[in-house]
Amino acid sequence: MKKFFDLISYFIFGAVIICFWQLMSSSGAVPKFMLPSPLDVVKAFIKNFSILMDNAGISLLEAFLGILISIILGLIISILMDRFNFLYKSFYPVLIVTQTIPVIAIAPLLVLWMGYGIAPKVALIVLVCFFPIVISMLRWT
Numbered sequence: 001m002k003k004f005f006d007l008i009s010y011f012i013f014g015a016v017i018i019c020f021w022q023l024m025s026s027s028g029a030v031p032k033f034m035l036p037s038p039l040d041v042v043k044a045f046i047k048n049f050s051i052l053m054d055n056a057g058i059s060l061l062e063a064f065l066g067i068l069i070s071i072i073l074g075l076i077i078s079i080l081m082d083r084f085n086f087l088y089k090s091f092y093p094v095l096i097v098t099q100t101i102p103v104i105a106i107a108p109l110l111v112l113w114m115g116y117g118i119a120p121k122v123a124l125i126v127l128v129c130f131f132p133i134v135i136s137m138l139r140w141t
Contacts, residue, residue, distance in 0.1 A: 062118055066125025073126070074133030082138060092138075099131055 018038050024030050025037035032040070045052065081088040106127060110120035 058118075062121045063125060065118075066122045067129055069122065070126045070129035070133055074130050074137060077130075078134045078137030081134070088138075095131055095134060098127075103128055 021035070022037050022039065025032065025035055025040075036044075077091070081091055103124065107120070107124055110123050114120040114123065
């Protein structure tokens, strides 16, 4: 019974947020170009559904490739770092330092270096996912 009430409370909270969003958008407190109303979002979703689904397929492909490469590289690097102490001492500080660079600063550079195709998007996913995989594998072993 507790789970039922928890579920109801989640839906009520979501409904309150959506109503507040609609109220702010309808009252003009927030300009429509900055935050369209939930109804406008739903209308645009229905109107552009086929375009969204085409792009969703491409995005899923990019995400799948990025995570697959991250898992393979992360697994190999973590095994090598666990096996050879020299590699651990060499790569671990570099891994930590690379995480201080914001992803939003790296993304434009990747686009400049790799163009507008799939490569910079996959590379960005690899950069984001690689570190947690390596660190998790090192902690696990």
